Amino acid sequence: MKILKFGGTSVGTPENIRQVGRIIQKSIREDPDISVVVSAFTGVTNDLIHVSELACRRDRQYFKILQRCEKRHAETVKVLMPSSAQPVLCQVQKVFHELQDILHGIYLLKELTPRSVDLIMGFGEQLSAYIISCFLISQEVPAIYTDARKLLITDDVHGHANILYQKSARKIRRFYDKNPGLKIITGFIATTSDGISTTLGRGGSDLTASFLGAVLKADEIQIWTDVDGVMSADPGKVPDAFCLKTLSYEEAMELSHFGAKVLHPPTIQPAMEKGIPIRILNTFNPKFEGTLVQKDPLHHEFPAKGITSIHHIALLTLQGSGMVGVTGISARAFSILANHAISVILISQASSEHSICLAVKPEDALPAKKAIEKEFELEIKARFVDRVQIEKDLSAIALVGESMRKTPGIAGRLFHALAERSVNVVAIAQGSSELNISVVVSQADEVRALQAIHEAFFSKARKLNLLLCGTGLIGSEFLRQLAENHDNILKSKNLDLHLIGLSNRKYGIFRTDGIPPADWQKILMQGHQSPDPGFFLRHLKKFHGGQTVFIDLTASGEISQTYESYLRNGVSIVAANKIANTGDYDGYQTLQSLSRNKGLFFRYETNVGAGLPVLRTLKSLLETGDTVLKIEAILSGTLSYLFNTFQSGEKTFSEVIREAQEKGFTEPDPRNDLNGLDFARKLLLLMRECGEVVNLEDIRIDPLLPVACFEAATVDETYTILKDYDPQFEEARLSAAKNKRLLRYIGTYKNGKGNIELTEIDSNHPFAGLKGSDNAIIFTTKRYHENPLVIQGPGAGAKVTAAGIMSELIIDN
Structure with missing residues (x-):
């Protein structure tokens, strides 16, 4: 048996739903015993939350948004089932009438409770599952629309309810015994023992699929989404990221905890307990094998599996001389945060016990500070403990991989990669399992840090982005040599010299996808005319493509004056232009200090003897x-x-x-x-x-x-x-x-x-x-x-x- 789950983007349009139908039919041919869990159409859950908030504020705009939502579902039905749409449209209309009545009640009472929000949010999944099941029937694929509230019993923690295993398992088995065949099941929603609607939190549809798979002892749980699988890093931040073939359950949990959005952390637990593989697949690229999460993943050529990040965190520091050797400090801090429902993302503690660093969500930083300072009020008054310090605008980055265990040099490689890109580490955390090394960096350095670590652990060839200024005799000869020797350098040095910027007095061009050096003249003439000395610097503000080198092959004093700005922006320099090094001594010394302190290189061998060493x-x-x-x-x-x-x-x-x-x-x-x-x-x-x-x-x-x-x-x-x-x-x-x-x-x-x-x-x-x-x-x-x-x-x-x-x-x- 297999459980297939399709996310919101997979069912966002009529054409997408047709693609889902093709995948389901193919799966049935391979294994007739399947069940399908679906999310609401893309954006519908957000719309439902929005209309409920508007209704609570007595903003009549909610009614227009609700009408647009109803129209979207009705149009989808008409496109998918043109000859059999009427009965389906009647049911859709009935559901929206019910929803309208609920929202009208909120409008009158001006009260919106978590219980009401759960009830309203659940309508998205109900509509989606019902329409998809009707579409499959119209395609002569027998399907049973199944409301998950008949299967899943939870506690009454609205917004993020917890499934009660035994009660739910009995209901699921009983339902499946009486209802054989393909079932299209609503994700995300459940009910309390008293029949009150609940939701499982964002990502709850994945959890629905995973829990069903665990109870029914499925052979595999498939999560169909809009990406090829779990990536080695966020491709939006690391262009060289690639899809991982396999992950262990632990690796998947670590990656999902630190921001990887393909899988939600609670999804993994039920499948892991029963040893059921989870496969991540792309609805729009179904032939791709995706990522398989299982107990014993296949051997991976790299010691690490992936890098992920939490873009925005705050760091709280509790420190003081009175903490040294005192038992129970950590327990008190964590207990008080737990009592205030504040989740700690990352912990770092000095061996002297003089300080404890806690990473939390930015919105939790001030409440956490107040709670901890109240708990340690007496110690603060006695000056045994300092007031809690908050650092904002930070990001947490995690390097994850089971093969990192007992592999020497992992941490060294990580910190060396960050140092090379001039990324300062604010805090460090590593568990004794060695499965995860986490670092906290400035939010402004997040992308550069991710790219540096990814290159250090996953790139067979190191990429060096080149910005070349000056295309005279030396510049044109350099470009000729680059075109001629690029492949040889790549092979012998594992170094990819990637030309991304080129300029002279007449033209300037910046292309992140690269400039073929053999075609530089034709490409350069398509660029910006009469570039000023800051041309590359402006483009670099939006570029996070990895280690970059500015090459100055001019004799321009104006260009040499930009060196300091390049270094301050994390760009190394290679200069044939000798003006900067032979001008005022203070300027020379500034460049030397900057390059040294930033961990960059400033090289100028050709200033003295051309190619002579x-x-x-x-x-x-x-x-x-x-x-x-x-x-x-x-x-x-x-x-x-x-x-x-x-x-x-x-x-x-x-x-x-x-x-x-x-x-x-x-x-x-x-x-x-x-x-x-x-x-x-x-x-x-x-x-x-x-x-x-x-x-x-x-x-x-x-x-x-x-x-x-x-x-x-x-x-x-x-x-x-x-x-x-x-x-x-x-x-x-x-x-x-x-x-x-x-x-x-x-x-x-x-x-x-x-x-x-x-x-x-x-x-x-x-x-x-x-x-x-x-x-x-x-x-x-x-x-x-x-x-x-x-x-x-x-x-x-x-x-x-x-x-x-x-x-x-x-x-x-």
Whole structure:
């Protein structure tokens, strides 16, 4: 035997009811012995509560709403049974007349009791079950309309009555013995022993089905709803959530208690006691296997089964030095709350017994505070116990799974995932069964926390959302490399680099479903025109898609000023733009502190040596206890090329510069390279990474060109002036060559000072063998003293810089 239960959305429209009919007929062919429990049509129960409240307030509007409700049911009958509607319509009309009389009495008395509300709410299920049974009969499927008040006996707790097992079981068995065949049963409603209508509370139709299944020893209880089953998380908050194939009864109860709406907690108990499986199925996707809740679920590839949350809770803290070691404190607190019918969602207590945290519904927070403070009035006056503190706007999140038991590292993985997303944990609770780890977080962090935990426990590949600003030479090359290497990175690093934002000076686009990097140009041109620096930040306010990285491949000061906002919004940064790190020291320090305190990464390796691991090496030296004694560096590809080429003596210095410009090795105005400022910024950053509190003006730059060149009005005028100085450069070259030495423009950091100057070096110096536009850097440290550490290679260029950015994204991810 099987019990099938269909929720309100499953019977919300005539077409939905036809679909229910098809499912019932198919089930009968597979197993003739079935019973069906149905809810009221979607929204009807809420309408009935609303009209009763309006009637109590003597608001005549209730009559119009009631008429609309009657019309809806009548139209459903006409659509479903066009040739046999009349007798059914008469019965529907009769039911609404009865309901109208009851509401009129409430209108006259201006009194609405819980007993009256139960009676009125029950009409929705009666109408639904009656219409569906008549529809099935019209389809030549014999069906018996069954009012559950003939089967279920409860106590008189109106609004949430409790089923009396023995009395109800006898009635059910007796009824089934006398009435074989398909029964369409009203969910949610029952009656007291005195025949007074009651309801089983919201989700009561599920409980009706579960209780019938337990009494009748059904083979399976099927809960048909509008989702495929129990999801690993709320898909509205976690887009990557998936349907769980199996759950244990305990897991299902934990998930339902913490907000999973597919199953209501009381539903599970009767089925669990009798060991009857519960299957969650989708009325609108009946071929999907759904979720099976049973005693021994199948093996699950992840240690956790699901994550769920209660969106809005309040946290009460009872603490005080007088609580330490005193027995009965907890018992008194919980007893007084029970006496006030206040349910505690979550409990966290310090081992010192100095404090107890209780999570309750927000509307219960103030009554709970007053009740506890009254109970501990004497202790509060004696200052043994503090007044109860209330924290509002919080959410409770639960990670559930039986396989979490005795699995090491579960809690560590949970808290690491939250820390990575800068989510602060307010309170923690874990039972000794290890079935559930619960955390309380700020309501504003709920979605981000859910996504972080889901990714940590259920994602085979970690997703990194990318926001890319700047599509010039480096940006376009990065996008090419991303398109080419995405699948390889996914396979080798289990990292999904998911491009969701793209902008340049002309266009900006933000797409949560992703931007294929191979098609970026076409897609970007469909975006918003002339985006301002805050374009991505505005979109991020509504985006909760997981860990996000802002990539700045511009040279814009305005863009660099947004870094602080990105970090404060939980977004990591990878920057080729060096302006933020080489501006005012306080700004540099603010970004360092923010990223560290927020648990985010702020990476800028390409600020110094493009794809060369300069900063990474320096940080490794410092973090492992080494001390930097001296840094020597050539950190300009342009200046490196100039002197590597000039040393041959085949061309004058001005000719070498012009050749470099023609080859694209310099800026359009070469003076922007030759003034040494870009070089100085890189040296400045190295000094700051070594702990120096310095600004750009603290670095001494020996001008490479005469002052007249920088004062020239045009580039051509610069070359005219520079030709007059060619003999001086040639003289310096020959003087160095005579002593078997070479000219190099070198930056040096030593004893807290930084300077950049034209220097003669020996032919055996590490910089002597540089070729083309290579950069090089020498670290002399306590550890690398006799034989300094040298890093050499291309220090500029779109390909190596883009590769450096890619490396920053995938390292440690």
